[in-house]
Amino acid sequence: MAKTTSRSGRPLDRIDRRLLALLQQEGRASVSRLAREVNLTVTPTLERIRRLEASGFINGYFAHLNARRLGLSLLAYIEVSLDRTTPDAFERFKDMVKAHDEIMECHMVAGGFDYLLKVRVKDMASYRTLLGDDIAGVRGVQQTHSYFVMEEVKSTHRIGIPEPD
Numbered sequence: 675m676a677k678t679t680s681r682s683g684r685p686l687d688r689i690d691r692r693l694l695a696l697l698q699q700e701g702r703a704s705v706s707r708l709a710r711e712v713n714l715t716v717t718p719t720l721e722r723i724r725r726l727e728a729s730g731f732i733n734g735y736f737a738h739l740n741a742r743r744l745g746l747s748l749l750a751y752i753e754v755s756l757d758r759t760t761p762d763a764f765e766r767f768k769d770m771v772k773a774h775d776e777i778m779e780c781h782m783v784a785g786g787f788d789y790l791l792k793v794r795v796k797d798m799a800s801y802r803t804l805l806g807d808d809i810a811g812v813r814g815v816q817q818t819h820s821y822f823v824m825e826e827v828k829s830t831h832r833i834g835i836p837e838p839d
Contacts, residue, residue: 686731689714691835693722694731698832701735738831746794748801749823754789754809757816770812776804787819 686694689712696703696711709719726732741747756763764782767789771780779792791809795801801820810818 685838690722690726690731691837693719694726694835697723697732697735698835736831741794745796748795748797749826750793750795750801751821751823752791752793752805752809753787753819753821754791754815755787755817756789756814758814759788763814766814767812770808774804774808776800787817 692712693708696708705716705720705723708723709716712719714722723732741749754767756767768780771777771789771791776793776795777791778794779790781790782788783790793801793804795804805818805820809815
């Protein structure tokens with residue numbers, strides 16, 4: 675497991691961990707509110723947040739959008755197998771993935787296939803176009819298997835913040 679230390683080598687303390695948890699919960703929280711939550715004044719709280727950003731613990735801030743309200747109600751996972759595992763084949767596939775906003779996540783995996791994709795689209799017609807024209811259309815894609823989500827039981831952007839060793 676990776677050490678939870680800043681780039682300066684300083685370990686994350688209880689306050690840093692609390693700030694990370696609070697910011698994960700609500701990225702738009704004011705610094706004054708965060709300061710109250712961690713029992714510090716505004717200036718040291720802001721300095722800690724800036725240090726956490728500079729050290730790479732915070733990659734950015736975003737709004738968690740409601741996909742269904744945006745008309746993107748079909749969520750699917752796709753296993754993708756390539757016919758050869760060469761750097762060229764991997765690059766072609768990665769280039770296609772990066773060009774499509776419908777592909778929310780792409781993970782190279784070990785096991786019975788090469789990539790696992792999470793895709794969100796409007797409907798089955800949109801899905802068939804993405805799969806047939808774009809994903810399966812990449813030279814080197816040998817096989818795909820699709821799994822359609824019937825119910826989202828849990829969906830979060832939050833990660834558990836490990837305790838110190």
